[in-house]
Amino acid sequence: MKDSPIRQLLPNRAYTAVEWFRREQKELFARSWTFACMAEDLKEAGDYLCTEVAAHPIILLRDREGKLRAFHNVCRHRLSRLLEGRGTLTRAITCFYHGWSYDLTGALVAVPYERTRFDEVDKSCLGLVPVQIGEWKNLVFVNPDPKAESLEAWLDDLPTRCGPHRPERLVEVADVRYRHRANWKILIENFMDGYHLVPLHGRSIPDGDFSTMKFSSGGRHWSNYRGVKEGRVSGNDLFPMIEGVPGDFGANYHLLFPNLCVFETATTWMTFHAIPIAPGVTDAHVRIRTAPEALDRKTQAPVDESRPLPKAVVHAKGPYSGMRVNLPDLHPLESMSVMLEDIYACEAMQQGLESDVCGIGAMCDLEAPVAFFQQRVLDHLGTL
């Protein structure tokens, strides 16, 4: 991280201004490999889901041959968005508007009244516009830039820093989406910031041996490994140990630039996807996996429907999502929930940045990853 001075590199307006947000969408997200879904979200031929990257509506699907494909979700007739949500396509993608139909490879196959109402339609030139798609572990990424480097090149040496976890062999036990009134970069910086761990989470992460933190980076991506206190197991003790992961495995944090964080412990494998909604609004989509034996345990923590969800929770699914949302009605700083503590911190920082009363004061070596991330953002945006 020698090339990243340990100081705040972005101005306050980078977190608050609409122009910055738009510029990031165009210069960064539209030219990056960003996480879209898990491969299991598109398990069978015909399964599709819709997402949005940098204001581009995108369809991801599994075609008849089992291949993952992505297309701009834009009809070639008069450019209507084609699909919404997720589901399974039985035959073709048919536009609801005038009925143009595309097969699952994106080829335009049918145009209503083609012979009687059109002078000429060259269907071979009017297929769906493809989007680059790639898979690593069971994570599916898309890149709207047709000239982008491969996902493999983009990931650089990040895979070498990951633990022995095989997410495709694990089961998803919690899927919770949290709304933050904060800019997406604050969520990422908070994930990477080693300085706040003891003051903010000293009680809520009792297993953490923060004196052993070791940062590393490669290309745009970053990792941090920390150990566990003697006699403790990292992760949540509701869950079984993951086969192939040593019992004394601590916690491995990764940023897959720009906006996916992965967190690995002896018992869990988690993705934290920061989805920018507006300059001051971001959703964090958190999905947790563990060993399949967890589903047999009687200690599951389902959502207690009789209790109100914490106000930041947009949705909570999965047999263990209750442990993330069945929380006592306390101030976030008293909740003993790492997530609620972090949301509180991110929103508090956003408020300070919006007040714009002064710039960020000083940063220490445990915040070097924050500066590293900011430099990577600047690398994409060019000059300030």
Ligand code: FES
């Ligand atoms: S816009 Fe899709 S068929 Fe007309």
Ligand SMILES: [Fe+2]
């Ligand atoms: Fe935190």
